[in-house]
Amino acid sequence: MAFWNLDTLHLEQFRPGILSKAEIGKDLIMVCMKIEPGRADSGHEHEFDQCGIVLEGPIEMHVGSEARLLESNDCYFIPAGERHGWKTFDSAVRLLDISRKPSETSNN
């Protein structure tokens, strides 16, 4: 499926507090994600780049030593290996998030 209309895209439970829909290719994973209010990821890291755009904010994100309150249309780029996390507030947040698909032959 080459195209998504975000208004009609059906999201499914991904993990507690997060609904998502993913398109998985050879190299990339594109995910539309809806995160409930009042959720947080205090931080983690991985050996692949990740980036995206906020469709509906606000969401606080930290990447390395930078932290920012992101609103709709703000973009982020998380370099491989950088510790990062996020926090939502009183409203649900939607993101379009893209990461490199980890290789099946490595732990990266």
Place this chain on the structure above:
Amino acid sequence: MAFWNLDTLHLEQFRPGILSKAEIGKDLIMVCMKIEPGRADSGHEHEFDQCGIVLEGPIEMHVGSEARLLESNDCYFIPAGERHGWKTFDSAVRLLDISRKPSETSNN
């Protein structure tokens, strides 16, 4: 630079008819692109996935045998190896486009 505000992001000439700003990581290239009205790419292909979201349309895109008129907030996913192209109409188009960074050790 981890974050982009699209309202203030400075784009530079990339090739005739296209302004862009790129963030290049280890694995991914994230590009904000502005394409002039009346431009087209009749089609090409490459051995890496590419995807993105239309920030300002309309743009006609074709991916393999599917063609679609995309408006703002529509997303696309171009699987590695699929022939794809696009056409703009009477207004400039803005995209956020992400592709896998081709490996330095291969032609993919």
